[in-house]
Amino acid sequence: MDFQPTVQQDLLRKAVRQFAEDEIAPLVNEMEITDNTPTDLVRKMGEQGFMGVTIPVEYGGTGMGHLARMIMVEEVGRISAGIAMALQVMQMGAGMVIDLGSLAQKAEYSPLLAQGKILIAPAITESSGGSDLEGLSTRAVDEGDYYSLTGRKVFITNSHISELAVIVAKNEGGAKRDFSAFLIKNGTEGFRRGRVERKIGFHGCITGELIMENCRIPKENLFGEKGRGLAIALEGINNYGRMGMVGIALGLMQASLEASVKFAQERVLYGKPISNLAPIQFKIAEIYADLEASRFLAYNAAWLIDHKKKSDTQVSSAKFFSTEAALQCTRKAMDIYGAYGCMKDYPLERYCRDAQLLVPADGTNDIMRVIAGRNLAMKK
Numbered sequence: 001m002d003f004q005p006t007v008q009q010d011l012l013r014k015a016v017r018q019f020a021e022d023e024i025a026p027l028v029n030e031m032e033i034t035d036n037t038p039t040d041l042v043r044k045m046g047e048q049g050f051m052g053v054t055i056p057v058e059y060g061g062t063g064m065g066h067l068a069r070m071i072m073v074e075e076v077g078r079i080s081a082g083i084a085m086a087l088q089v090m091q092m093g094a095g096m097v098i099d100l101g102s103l104a105q106k107a108e109y110s111p112l113l114a115q116g117k118i119l120i121a122p123a124i125t126e127s128s129g130g131s132d133l134e135g136l137s138t139r140a141v142d143e144g145d146y147y148s149l150t151g152r153k154v155f156i157t158n159s160h161i162s163e164l165a166v167i168v169a170k171n172e173g174g175a176k177r178d179f180s181a182f183l184i185k186n187g188t189e190g191f192r193r194g195r196v197e198r199k200i201g202f203h204g205c206i207t208g209e210l211i212m213e214n215c216r217i218p219k220e221n222l223f224g225e226k227g228r229g230l231a232i233a234l235e236g237i238n239n240y241g242r243m244g245m246v247g248i249a250l251g252l253m254q255a256s257l258e259a260s261v262k263f264a265q266e267r268v269l270y271g272k273p274i275s276n277l278a279p280i281q282f283k284i285a286e287i288y289a290d291l292e293a294s295r296f297l298a299y300n301a302a303w304l305i306d307h308k309k310k311s312d313t314q315v316s317s318a319k320f321f322s323t324e325a326a327l328q329c330t331r332k333a334m335d336i337y338g339a340y341g342c343m344k345d346y347p348l349e350r351y352c353r354d355a356q357l358l359v360p361a362d363g364t365n366d367i368m369r370v371i372a373g374r375n376l377a378m379k380k
């Protein structure tokens, strides 16, 4: 077993950290107020190859893979969980096209997606409940020359800034699990954006509705095989969505650790920095242990995906463990700051709000336990 990062991974971490500190950090306060995703920043991330990290070089990406992606999301999340969320979903959509799209779809869209020239939003969830995929009510009717889609997707990341969406819909008249996935271009008749949500955190990342009303989809926009809609959604969510949430959790814990150590060394009580107090040291040690344990789960799961091995137990475990660790670590860091931690002048309250959003997104932590627990307990 080799626990050392490669030279390439070290260089990537340094480059993304520099980018995040120079280009993203100055925008954080404004994003907290406006909640808009800065388009210039998206363009710059595209030019730097951020969206194409898992896309092969021949399709315009860097082909660095899922472990590299984890490091990238972690470093962006250390500065802004909102931008890390927007980025990880852009990578998810781009990754789904390269992994699951037709040759024609890859040829048309992958080079543009890899460079962030267009963005794509995977849209699965409906108001009937994200956990109950069989309960999705968006309908696809095969009209011979085209498909007609009607339904409403909710909580969709990048809904209002994406040019494309992957929509999962029930095949009209089909069996219980007969779903398909479709690519829809912005501007298609019958397709529109709905409300924008007002979230407690992830500011700078737009979340909203996508609405289809008798939306006419060309036959060639079927995404993957007909009837494989749920499998396509679950593969994308496992390999990209959940792993993205883990990366953001790592970023928030790293930020909490750094902020805690800095404050503990600067805050003087009883004539000495509070870093001398055992309870402060305990909290810092606990944050460190949670972060490192989460990193091992995360990097192992990313390695499995890179090596095309079964990974749902490891991904689900990494998701619930790291996101709950992030909730605890951001809270402990806030406690170390005393009253200052509750003030908007410091980033601690933002870290706490952002950490809460990690729990439901891309599958709730109850569902993560169901997947990992079922796989482990029922294994023959």
Ligand SMILES: Cc1cc2nc3c(=O)[nH]c(=O)nc-3n(C[C@H](O)[C@H](O)[C@H](O)COP(=O)(O)OP(=O)(O)OC[C@H]3O[C@@H](n4cnc5c(N)ncnc54)[C@H](O)[C@@H]3O)c2cc1C
Binding pocket: 089, 122, 123, 124, 125, 126, 127, 128, 129, 130, 131, 132, 154, 155, 156, 157, 158, 202, 207, 357, 360, 361, 362, 363, 364, 365, 366, 367, 370
């Ligand atoms: C910030 C953010 C971004 C998102 N982005 C996207 C996106 O880009 N695309 C997209 O399609 N969706 C997106 N989602 C939706 C997300 O995937 C859903 O929120 C998630 O799947 C949970 O669905 P729900 O919120 O409807 O909760 P529900 O499914 O209604 O769950 C409610 C409660 O019941 C529990 N529960 C449900 N089933 C079980 C069970 N079998 N056993 C035990 N407990 C259970 C849950 O854990 C939860 O506590 C996003 C959500 C958030 C918060």
